[in-house]
Each structure stands twice: as structure tokens, then as C-alpha cells.
Amino acid sequence: xxxxxxxxxxxxxxxxxxxxxxxxxxxxxxxxxxxxxxxxxxxxxxxxxxxxxxxxxxxxxxxxxxxxxxxxxxxxxxxxxxxxxxxxxxxxxxxxxxxxxxxxxxxxxxxxxxxxxxxxxxxxxxxxxxxxxxxxxxxxxxxxxxxxxxxxxxxxxxxxxxxxxxxxxxxxxxxxxxxxxxxxxxxxxxxxxxxxxxxxxxxxxxxxxxxxxxxxxxxxxxxxxxxxxxxxxxxxxxxxxxxxxxxxxxxxxxxxxxxxxxxxxxxxxxxxxxxxxxxxxxxxxxxxxxxxxxxxxxxxxxxxxxxxxxxxxxxxxxxxxxxxxxxxxxxxxxxxxxxxxxxxxxxxxxxxxxxxxxxxxxxxxxxxxxxxxxxxxxxxxxxxxxxxxxxxxxxxxxxxxxxxxxxxxxxxxxxxxxxxxxxxxxxxxxxxxxxxxxxxxxxxxxxxxxxxxxxxxxxxxxxxxxxxxxxxxxxxxxxxxxxxxxxxxxxxxxxxxxxxxxxxxxxxxxxxxxxxxxxxxxxxxxxxxxxxxxxxxxxxxxx
Amino acid sequence: xxxxxxxxxxxxxxxxxxxxxxxxxxxxxxxxxxxxxxxxxxxxxxxxxxxxxxxxxxxxxxxxxxxxxxxxxxxxxxxxxxxxxxxxxxxxxxxxxxxxxxxxxxxxxxxxxxxxxxxxxxxxxxxxxxxxxxxxxxxxxxxxxxxxxxxxxxxxxxxxxxxxxxxxxxxxxxxxxxxxxxxxxxxxxxxxxxxxxxxxxxxxxxxxxxxxxxxxxxxxxxxxxxxxxxxxxxxxxxxxxxxxxxxxxxxxxxxxxxxxxxxxxxxxxxxxxxxxxxxxxxxxxxxxxxxxxxxxxxxxxxxxxxxxxxxxxxxxxxxxxxxxxxxxx
Numbered sequence: 001x002x003x004x005x006x007x008x009x010x011x012x013x014x015x016x017x018x019x020x021x022x023x024x025x026x027x028x029x030x031x032x033x034x035x036x037x038x039x040x041x042x043x044x045x046x047x048x049x050x051x052x053x054x055x056x057x058x059x060x061x062x063x064x065x066x067x068x069x070x071x072x073x074x075x076x077x078x079x080x081x082x083x084x085x086x087x088x089x090x091x092x093x094x095x096x097x098x099x100x101x102x103x104x105x106x107x108x109x110x111x112x113x114x115x116x117x118x119x120x121x122x123x124x125x126x127x128x129x130x131x132x133x134x135x136x137x138x139x140x141x142x143x144x145x146x147x148x149x150x151x152x153x154x155x156x157x158x159x160x161x162x163x164x165x166x167x168x169x170x171x172x173x174x175x176x177x178x179x180x181x182x183x184x185x186x187x188x189x190x191x192x193x194x195x196x197x198x199x200x201x202x203x204x205x206x207x208x209x210x211x212x213x214x215x216x217x218x219x220x221x222x223x224x225x226x227x228x229x230x231x232x233x234x235x236x237x238x239x240x241x242x243x244x245x246x247x248x249x250x251x252x253x254x255x256x257x258x259x260x261x262x263x264x265x266x267x268x269x270x271x272x273x274x275x276x277x278x279x280x281x282x283x284x285x286x287x288x289x290x291x292x293x294x295x296x297x298x299x300x301x302x303x304x305x306x307x308x309x310x311x312x313x314x315x316x317x318x319x320x321x322x323x324x325x326x327x328x329x330x331x332x333x334x335x336x337x338x339x340x341x342x343x344x345x346x347x348x349x350x351x352x353x354x355x356x357x358x359x360x361x362x363x364x365x366x367x368x369x370x371x372x373x374x375x376x377x378x379x380x381x382x383x384x385x386x387x388x389x390x391x392x393x394x395x396x397x398x399x400x401x402x403x404x405x406x407x408x409x410x411x412x413x414x415x416x417x418x419x420x421x422x423x424x425x426x427x428x429x430x431x432x433x434x435x436x437x438x439x440x441x442x443x444x445x446x447x448x449x450x451x452x453x454x455x456x457x458x459x460x461x462x463x464x465x466x467x468x469x470x471x472x473x474x475x476x477x478x479x480x481x482x483x484x485x486x487x488x489x490x491x492x493x494x495x496x497x498x499x500x501x502x503x504x505x506x507x508x509x510x511x512x513x514x515x516x517x518x519x520x521x522x523x524x525x526x527x528x529x530x531x532x533x534x535x536x537x538x539x540x541x542x543x
Numbered sequence: 544x545x546x547x548x549x550x551x552x553x554x555x556x557x558x559x560x561x562x563x564x565x566x567x568x569x570x571x572x573x574x575x576x577x578x579x580x581x582x583x584x585x586x587x588x589x590x591x592x593x594x595x596x597x598x599x600x601x602x603x604x605x606x607x608x609x610x611x612x613x614x615x616x617x618x619x620x621x622x623x624x625x626x627x628x629x630x631x632x633x634x635x636x637x638x639x640x641x642x643x644x645x646x647x648x649x650x651x652x653x654x655x656x657x658x659x660x661x662x663x664x665x666x667x668x669x670x671x672x673x674x675x676x677x678x679x680x681x682x683x684x685x686x687x688x689x690x691x692x693x694x695x696x697x698x699x700x701x702x703x704x705x706x707x708x709x710x711x712x713x714x715x716x717x718x719x720x721x722x723x724x725x726x727x728x729x730x731x732x733x734x735x736x737x738x739x740x741x742x743x744x745x746x747x748x749x750x751x752x753x754x755x756x757x758x759x760x761x762x763x764x765x766x767x768x769x770x771x772x773x774x775x776x777x778x779x780x781x782x783x784x785x786x787x788x789x790x791x792x793x794x795x796x797x798x799x800x801x802x803x804x805x806x807x808x809x810x811x812x813x814x815x816x817x818x819x820x821x822x823x824x825x826x827x828x829x830x831x832x833x834x835x836x837x838x839x840x841x842x843x844x845x846x847x848x849x850x851x852x853x854x855x856x857x858x859x860x861x862x863x864x865x866x867x868x869x870x871x872x
Contacts, residue, residue: 243709247708250708
């Protein structure tokens, strides 16, 4: 009897559960469908002045606006401006003209004062701003009236405009943030109120942020380009890539941005089986490179560096290890850039040529198979951040191939914090493998200029210690040339030199993979730092 | 007993102090540091880094920072996270409810299953059920958590669509969408459905381990003379087990569960990651990778306090379960 009773209770309970879930399904269909965007980690702040991460950019693209944008065709287009800023003949003064009637989510109009305030905040001593690079180049900021202002640079710098398109220069509301700045002893921190309750001029307004769970936005009807079409957007934190894929398959997230390379095949298979999704694969402005420490006498001879380049099967590495999800790199300028030079020296796999170069450089094979020169062995360490499978695979192949031409390679990896905080920073490497994220402007002065060697000049990212007077000249000229054709010539020459001298072994450009439902209209991938939510105001569900 | 208790508390305080020095020193000796996150960004200059360092107070020598941390913690302030700029206490408190919710449920499930299974196995030793349980326990113990979790997601979310693959609550869940009558059930189900899979995954390990302990502890007891005496006196078997054997057999289990108490707070990294559960385990691991020492110190210290408390509690529970044991510090 007892068991029968229990069974009855269980049955009734389960029926109720079914009833509830069924009702739930109906109720949700009536409300407009929220868009759910999956991301791998939680964010730290939504205050663009302090923001550093790409996830934050994805969300802030909804909340804030920038003066200009970089579109999916890599062109500048005005956003908060009436038109692109005009440049004075001396190339120093930009004149900006703001749109009229743009409002923050609290209804207050955006004016030149807000832009000036952004600069003040970026330069304020008390603010933990990641980089002051952009505004440290400004000589003066003149407000003409509510909608017009002029910015004069200290010196000509044609790369300066690009940063206005990115989240670091999203325009904050002065009337709100100035108060927080003053009340907090002239400083803004990620712990501040605005960080967790941002107000901007973007198409979506902030609703809530549940730590390690999600960030929710809802549409702002008075957005200056017209009310956006989606009702609610949720950015959901799912800290595991397998779980992200599972949730995408299950429809719990709609957009899977920056999927893992090894998930590409599965996503494509999903599409082929009839799932209503679109899978994008496109090169990004991020490249993997192996850097030779040029202070090490072994690497001072460029023939050794070239030999190591020839002895690595780059193409095969991309096809097998990366499943083809990568674009081979010959220099630090990717093929999607306007400045890309396709005619530079290329290092197709050729171990014989590598051996020949080492012979010419005077490295003689010893009895143990390792080459020596002047009592010095061709032995070095190869380091990267441990746990990164692709980089570790690169090391394995490199070790095998390089030892075959007479080198002795020791793999020594460190946890990321150590690798970047100590080994790279304090230049304790022989060859170090990591990636750079570049802007879409081809300038790379901090990487190659002889005044940018950190242990000599105290600043810069020329960790390899590369010195070449012609490269210095080109890098400086590249920042001053306003004519794009002439500028292109400068970077073409730079790429030729870099490909010839290979201070880095340029490995490959990352490809991004993003999967979206076909029912999402106007989703356009953007390989720059503007990210794929750059045109979030245009998105809508197919009717 | 009061005096002994006080003495024990004093020893605990010294232990905590030593733990704090050791953990601080370990973090200090670990290479890298909170500034390493800026390394791969070519836009951040050395001057920028120096500025950020000073701002976080990292320019001061280690012993000064430890002193500052200690004086703060004595005032009840756990410090400020390097990463988010918010008080460490806020960071922890925000994730604590979800952690406790999941942990409590999985603890209850584990105890509810492990103890009866253990008792049954012991009283029916070498029966086919006992053998099955033994096999199941080893299977459960050797199952990798992430694999089992993904399998659950595949079966219950992707395949049968019974449960959501992960999350805590549906962001747009609104009880007002449901009729008054079903509303409480809808809310209950909303809370349950996200929790079922992670709770089961977490319980599996506990059940597998604890049921073994319970079995062997029960076996020890039922072979004792006083059990035989009870049986000889004609006490029904059910009563023998429940009143005489179980109570004695539970003592070692209480110790084990007491030692597991810090897990309530610490969360479970892998399970939380796979099911996107916003718990303490993720805060801990994220803080490790970001070298957010302030948060790490906070978590380590609270965990240390809980370990000490758990031990104390287990000792005190002994005296309840076994009247012969007197608390002797």
C-alpha cells in the first residue's frame, strides 16, 4: 500500500512539472526572443575608460558609441560625428563635428564637453587607465561650441585616428562620471559605481550584471540611429569551451563567437546536417611568432635565423595541427591589410637549404650531431606558456626539425603569468613563442625601433633587441606620411627587410570562427578590435 | 571543557597566523604576478605599467604589503581585488549563495544515498547488491568529472532536452508569466532544473567514497560483542542495526564529513565550469590565473578557518554520538 501511495505522489508531482514546463514554453513564445551571446569568461568592468578586455568591448559596443567606427570592409565611417574629421594642411589639427540630438540613456544630450572629459579622464593621474598612448600625443583640445571641437597633435601621426574607433575611446557621460571621479578622491576604479551600472549613448541600455553568470541589455528606443530591433541581449558566461559548444547546439546560446579551431569541423558538420546556422571563418589581426633573442651570439647571424625558418614546415603545421584554421605569416602585416606586400622572401620548407646556410655561417657538425662554432654549441631553449596545445605542438615539430639540421633544442615552458611577467619582461629567453594583437594600421614602431628596446631604453616591446637604422627611418616615416600610396611603399620596404632579416619567425595569423543562427539578420564579422558586435544596432531577427 | 575549548581556539589563531604567512610567502615567491596580464598588449608602455603597479600598491616591498594586509584583516577588511577593484568580501559574498545552494543539495543527496547504501552493503556482505555497489563505487571514483559532466549534458540536454545544459537561472525568467496556481511550482522547477545535473555529478564522487567508509565502519561494528549480545537478547534485527550499530558506526563518518566541510565554501572548479555555475571554485581558479592575490588570500584564510572549525565541530559531534568520549581539547 505504502509504495502505491508513494508512486501516486510521484506521478502527480511529475505531471505538475510537465504542466509547468509546458506553460513556460508558451509564455516565452509571446515575448520577443532575447538574443544570447556566449562568452568564455566574465568581465571586470563596463567603464570604457578602464576597460582592457575584448569581452568588455563586445558588450560596450551595445551600451556606448564612438566618434567613428571601422566597418566590416575596414573603412572608417562616422558614428557620433556628422562626417569623418577633417585634417588641417599641416596634418596636425583635426576638426570634429558631432551629431545633434544624441542622448545618453538618462536623456541628457551628448556634447563636445563629454569628449573633452574622456581625454581628461584618460590623462588623470588617479585613474588606472591601461594606456595613455592616444591622448599623450595631443597638444591641445579646443571646444568651439556644443557640437564642434578641434584637436591638435604634438606631431604628425597618421595612425592616430584609428583608436577613436575602439572601445578605449567610447564617449562617457561627463554629468555622471565626473561626480564619481571627484567623490572618489579624483580617481576612477573598476570597483566604482559606473563600472557596474554604465550609461552611454549606444543602442542598448544596461539592465543587470550577475557575476560569472550574465550581463543583460535592453533596447534604447531613443538611439540616435533609430530604435534597435532586438528587445533584449544577454551575454552569458560559460567558462568551458566544450560546454559552450553544447549550449550552442542546444540553442541556449544563439551566437558562439570565437569558437575554438578544433570545433570548426563540428560546427560545419552541424550546418551540413541542416542546422539553420552560419559559420564564419576569417583571418584576424593576431599572429603567432617565435622571437630570437638577438643578444644571444648564436642568433646574431641572420643566416642562422633564416636556416631555422627554412627548416620548419609552416604550411604543413597549419594544415595538420590547426586543421587549416590559420593563414601563413611572412611578416607582421596580414594579407587582409591594405599595406600587405605579397612579394617578400618566403621560407618554404627546405631543410637542405637550411643546412647549407648553417654551413656557410661556419657551424660545423660535431661528433654528437650538434653543430658548433668557436667552441659554442648551436644549443638553445624554446619557451612558451605551458598548456597552450598549439604552441606546444609547434615546439615539438620545431625541436624535431631543428635537431635534424644539427641544433640542440631544449623545450622549457612556463605558466603564462611567469612567461610574460618574468621571462619576456626581463629578457631571459633564447626563443620565445607568443602572439601579438595588432591594430589594422600597419605601424609597428614599438616592436622594431632601436629606441624601443626595454632593457636599454626602459620602454617599448622590442624584446628581441633588433637594431637596423633603415628600419628606424621607415618606422618614423610611416607615422608621418599622409599619402596612402607613399605610405604603402614605406611598409612594403619594411616587410621586405623583416622577411629577409627575420628577427622573428612569423608563424601564422589566427583565424576567428564565429557561428550564428541564420535567423539573425545583419550580422557582419569585423576582424579589427571593434569586434563582431560593432554593428549591433543593425541586428534583428528574421521575420 | 570551556577552558580546553579556549585553549584550542588560541592554538587555532596561531595556526591561522602561520598559514597566512606561508600562503603570502608562497604567492610572493611564485614568478609572474598581477602585472603579467598586460604583457601581451603592445599598447601598454613600461611607464603605464609602473603607474598601474603603484596604483595597486605593488611597488611596496613584500613585508610591507603583508603588514598592511594583516592590519586590514584584523579590522575585518579582506582587502580589494586587483582585478575588479572591488572589496574581496563583496566578490566572495556575491558567489557564496550559489555555492552553498549547490553544495548543500549535493551533500544532502550524497548522505541520503551513501549511508543507506553503506549499511545495506555491510549487512548483506558479498550479496550481488553489495558486489554491484562495490563495482559502482570504484567506477564512480575513477570517472573523470568533466567527462561525466559532458556525458550528462549530452544525454539530458542535447538528446532528451529534459534539462538546460548549464547556467544558474534563466535571465528573463519571470514568475508573473505563470498562473497563480502553478507559480510556486514554476519557481521551484526553475531553481531545480539548472541544479540537477551539477548536483548529481558532485554527489557521485561523495557517494562512491562515503558509502565505502560507511560499509567498512558498519562491518567493524556489527562484529562487536555487544551487537551479538543485543541479538542474543532477542532485539529485532532492524532495531539492532538502527539503534545499536548505526550510532556507533556513524562516528568515523562524521569525521570525514567534518573534514569535507570546507568544500561547502570552496566550490567545485570543474563542475562549476562545465555547468556554467557561478560558484566559488571559479572565483578561486580565476584569481589564481590572474594572480589576484588579495582574493586568493581571502579565500585561503576563510577556508583555513573552516577547516579548523570543521575539525572542532567533528570532535564536538563525537561527544554527542558517543557519550564515552569527553571533550579533552
